[in-house]
Amino acid sequence: MQIKQCIAEYIRLSSEDNNVDGKLKAESISVTSQRKLISEFIAKQQEFMDVPVIEYVDDGYSGTNFNRPGFQRMMEDARAGRISVIVIKDFSRFGRDHLEVGNYLEKVLPLLGVRIISVNDGFDSDNCSGVTGGMSIALKNMLNAMYSKDLSKKVRSAMATHAMNGEYMPSRPKYGYIKDPEDKHHLIVDPEAAEIVRLVFTMAADGVKKPHIARYLNEHNVMTCREYMKKKGIKITCAIEKEKKLWSQTTISDMLKNEVYLGKTVWSKKRVAVTGSTKLAKNDREDWIIVEGTHEPIVSEELFAKANEMAFSKEKRPYKPKKKSHAILMCPSCGRRLDLTGSGKSYRCPQAHMTGLPECSNSKMDKVELEETVLACARNMVRFISENLEKKKKVWLETSIQEEKLSTLASEKKRLSSRKMKLYSDYRMGSLTKDQYISELEITTKRIAEIDQCIPEIENEIEEARKKIEEAGAKQAELNDIAALQSFDKNVLYKIIDKVYVYGGGRIEIIWKMDDIFFVGDKSKVIDVNEKKDE
Structure with missing residues (x-):
């Protein structure tokens, strides 16, 4: 073979x-x-x-x-x-x-x-x-x-x-340490990173809140844990990479809770839920393996206890699952989603207090003004897409009625196939010479081959047109949902809007979705609310 x-x-x-x-x-x-x-x-x-x-x-x-x-x-x-x-x-x-x-x-x-x-x-x-x-x-x-x-x-x-036995098992060292070149299961202190770890614990022990610690590190351009480890040549990947690497409250919390900084080896905090699965389940603390004195500590027991007492003293609120919603209102500087302020009257970048970047601080806008502007633009876009959709549907409908042509070609092929049989019969009976028979046969055979090639093409065109008409119906239903909106709904608007960047000062940029055959137009639209007011 x-x-x-x-x-x-x-x-x-x-x-x-x-x-x-x-x-x-x-x-x-x-x-x-x-x-x-x-x-x-x-x-x-x-x-x-x-x-x-x-x-x-x-x-x-x-x-x-x-x-x-x-x-x-x-x-x-x-x-x-x-x-x-x-x-x-x-x-x-x-x-x-x-x-x-x-x-x-x-x-x-x-x-x-x-x-x-x-x-x-x-x-x-x-x-x-x-x-x-x-x-x-x-x-x-x-x-x-x-x-x-x-x-x-x-x-x-x-x-x-x-x-x-006190051996460090993870493939990567914890931030603040490096692996001993002579024993990969032993950690030694990395002086440069260890200073940042001590700073975090000291600030927390002094009563500085975790968000403020993160902001301080961002304002002073301290490399994040991932950035620092990459600089050291440690291979590390992340499922979602942000354009701007920032210290966050979660990173600070994880650092403050980690007992590795006390010189302990901690293992079996989590387990694989099912063999072959990538999902992990938490183990109870009594099932952890904790061995003390396996490497040099970065912070003392007293500092660790004080930092955790100050950082996690408040009683935890009961968890309430939030209704999942799509993020479309974004900060153009750090790429994070915008949140409502405590009063609920305006949107702002929630990372502004951590990044210290003026661009993040400027990314804010009155709630009613922003929502009404985006909603009005969405309705205009719906009208535009609907008009374009109707034009395309007319073209697809014309394609779908080619079935008559298909039927004609099928009848012609049937007639030509019968003619081939008759040509041979006429040749055997002497009604046609050999040259006449060959010539007529070639013409007939060639035409049948053309029909055989044409029929599948037309069938594909018809099938594709029917498919597009069905998709157009579903798309029109989505557009009708958006057109019928009486109030701002991110989950509905997400169907045609990818992102809305809020630059502040009344200026926003809408990035429309371009991932379907029904959309024709510019990918983005920049709007200045102040200019619209002056008109």
Whole structure:
């Protein structure tokens, strides 16, 4: 069989594929050995000669979770038709959830027309037939899943043992410390960052509120924990990166509560909710592992206690879940959402007291004035989009009535197919010469081919037009909701407004959503309320 697309070489090594003592397991499961094993296998297959190979690697990802970057990229390429064969070392590298692995083997990959080969399991989906082979693979996958759960328990147990011995287990040091070059499980004080930690605790002990501490650090351009760690070359990522890095009340709170600054090793504060999941659940304090005197403290017991007493003395208010609402009113300086003031009469940037930036302080506006202005602009935009929508619907309706043309072409093809049969009959009976027969046949065949090419194109146009008309109906319903608004509603306005930047002084900028086929116009609109008043 000639392979036309690429071959996918998939390699996975879990962070749990380590021995409980923290050392790497045998070379047979390392990335290097997997690559060598698969490459040698592909090189020996005559059918794979001169076929390009794409490598997909997930280093440090659990097999119980299929949300791995390399795996997802490979499946995207498979759905796009760029690969036709997947080669793996064994099924434990593909995944350790036997239900999900079975789903990929029996449904997903066959549907995509992708062949999978597991070298060590002696499995090739092209040659797999009968019940016995399927039962064998299912059994192996179940064993892999059981092994993964057992391995997770062993790893957690081993890491707990290391923690009880006073070893620092997290991959990154806590702000204020660096890892000892001679022992990665031991922390040593980082003098520069430690000074900031002591400053935070001292200010808190003196009664300075957490928001004011954050503002002080921002005003004095002190690098945030993430910025400082990146500067030190420590790899750190964040799901949502803000343009301006700022100290926040949450960061200050977490720092003040962290007992690592007392020279303690604290472990098992949280646990993985379910094996393979990324969700964490909190453990009760009595289940924590706390070992004292494992490294040099940055603050004293007295300062730690005083800072926490002053910072968290107030009784906590009962939690009331807030109704989720979309943020559209934004500060153009720090990119944070605007909040109502205590009086509820105006919007302002809530970070202004922390950033100390004049731009944040200026980002404020009267509530009624801002809401009425945005609402009026939204209604105008709704009228504009609705008018444009009606024009497009007329074009799509014209396309959708091409069914008559489609019927005509189908009838013509049927007639020409009958003519081909008659031409041959006339030629056999002598009514047509050979040259006449060939000439007429070529003309007829060519026309049938043109019709065969034209019919699917028209069908696609009709289907696309119908789809757009249906979408237009749904869009019009959204527009009607906005047009019917009697008061400001962020959740409704969010359907056409991406952001509203409030610059202060009556000047705002509305960023319209541009992610659909019904919108035509400028992406943003700048409005000066003062100018509108003067008109």
